[in-house]
Amino acid sequence: MEKIIFRCEIITPMFCYGAHDKKREMPELRPPSIKGVIRFWWRAINGHMSINDLRKKEADIFGGSIENIKKSKISITIYPKGIKKSKVDPVPHKGKFKKCALNYGTKFDIVFSLKKRIHIDKKIIDLEYVKKLFILVSILGGVGRRSRRGFGSFGINYINNKKIDYDNFIKIEKVEELLNEVNMDSKKHFSIQDNKIVSDFTSKKYPYIKEIRIGNIRGSNLDNLLKKISLSSHNNNSDWTGFTNGQKRLASPIYVSVVKIIEQNNFYFFPVVTILETIFENKFDNHGNNRSDKFISEVLE
Numbered sequence: 001m002e003k004i005i006f007r008c009e010i011i012t013p014m015f016c017y018g019a020h021d022k023k024r025e026m027p028e029l030r031p032p033s034i035k036g037v038i039r040f041w042w043r044a045i046n047g048h049m050s051i052n053d054l055r056k057k058e059a060d061i062f063g064g065s066i067e068n069i070k071k072s073k074i075s076i077t078i079y080p081k082g083i084k085k086s087k088v089d090p091v092p093h094k095g096k097f098k099k100c101a102l103n104y105g106t107k108f109d110i111v112f113s114l115k116k117r118i119h120i121d122k123k124i125i126d127l128e129y130v131k132k133l134f135i136l137v138s139i140l141g142g143v144g145r146r147s148r149r150g151f152g153s154f155g156i157n158y159i160n161n162k163k164i165d166y167d168n169f170i171k172i173e174k175v176e177e178l179l180n181e182v183n184m185d186s187k188k189h190f191s192i193q194d195n196k197i198v199s200d201f202t203s204k205k206y207p208y209i210k211e212i213r214i215g216n217i218r219g220s221n222l223d224n225l226l227k228k229i230s231l232s233s234h235n236n237n238s239d240w241t242g243f244t245n246g247q248k249r250l251a252s253p254i255y256v257s258v259v260k261i262i263e264q265n266n267f268y269f270f271p272v273v274t275i276l277e278t279i280f281e282n283k284f285d286n287h288g289n290n291r292s293d294k295f296i297s298e299v300l301e
Helices: 031-045 051-062 127-140 172-182 222-235 292-300
Strands: 002-010 074-081 085-088 099-102 107-114 118-120 123-125 154-159 190-193 196-199 209-214 243-245 248-250 254-263 266-276
Touching: 002 127, 031 051, 031 074, 031 127, 031 172, 051 118, 107 127, 123 127, 127 154, 127 172, 127 254, 127 266, 172 190, 172 196, 172 209, 222 254, 222 266, 222 292, 254 292, 266 292
Parallel strands: none
Antiparallel strands: 002 107, 002 154, 074 107, 085 099, 118 123, 190 196, 196 209, 209 266, 243 248, 254 266
């Protein structure tokens, strides 16, 4: 069995809990949380597929449901390295309440084990493919609650005990390259236009990646950045940025993560905004003004 080890570090507080922690008092990072995030972004990267094709290939790689019994070809093990916990406000612009979270600076190893290489169409799913996918997940996504508003972000410091130049992966040209390599099609679906990454997907069936914008303005104050994201989300609240209304719910199609770079021994933070295809349950409902563009511009400015 082949293995690859990532030494990761939490960048923004992570609100991630076990299934039985109903009071959300004991944050912990568990393999199902990581696998769920990886599957989410794998689907979002493969917006060229039909729903049936997407589900089949996802099951071939990550395992299937009860109806489609397939074991995952990839297993995940997590080894915490110096856990840091603290009380953190998940809605920092309000400052009304705090939840226990895994705090920034917490380090952990994630070991991916691959039982055997998988050939799907013209793609080979091997450890190199897993590496590229997980790097993308670390840049675009996060783990736990409020991960679409900058929380739960993490970076990668080492791969197989070798220090990596993580800052290089955050460059827009490298992100575009990784997206096209992880996408399962032989055709390139992602390109750089007007200093942003756009896809050519046209399906309206699931939330695939439409656009990615990497912030140019970086700051050294992480708390201020999280507060800005939170405040802008509040000020530009609309159906188009996600909502909960009785039994109806739409997870925000505007995903904001936070990345960290090091320049001359100083840490700097900036946002990465991923715009997903918006899937309303009933497209004929009146969803009001679309304030997503205003939200995005305020986060990036």
